[in-house]
Amino acid sequence: QVQLVESGGGLVQAGGSLRLSCAFSGRAFRIYAMGWFLQAPGKEREFVSGISWSGGSTYYADSVKGRFTISRDNAKNTVYLQMNSLKPEDTAVYYCAADREGIYGVSMVSEGYEYWGQGTQVTVSS
Secondary structure, eight states, rough: EEEEEOOEEEEETTOEEEEEEEESSSGOOOOGGEEEEOOOOEEEEEEEEHHHHOOOOOEETTTTTTTTTEEEETTTTTTEEESSSGGGGOEEEEEEEEEEBBBBBBBOOGOOOOOOOOOOEHHHHH
């Protein structure tokens, strides 16, 4: 059974930075593609970023390109999301997700992930 635990959320002013972490346990981390999604109040969950099992391929939503960076440390079973130049519209609950990486690579839709964390709140004030 895979377990994901996010941390690092909080309140930050616009223009500031946060680094989210997601600790993975229960299976061999290195075979899982990882993703970050956000969900704002009253809205659907949406893709933010994804990374392949090796870390060699990364993907970003257009809204965060150039501001957010995803990375992973397979020795520490952890995936990170470095968020810079934060905007009020980035305010949401951020979720970490995992799925065994298959031939189609990293999914950019929530249906492509089997395991989810509990989420961490990010609030950006103007």
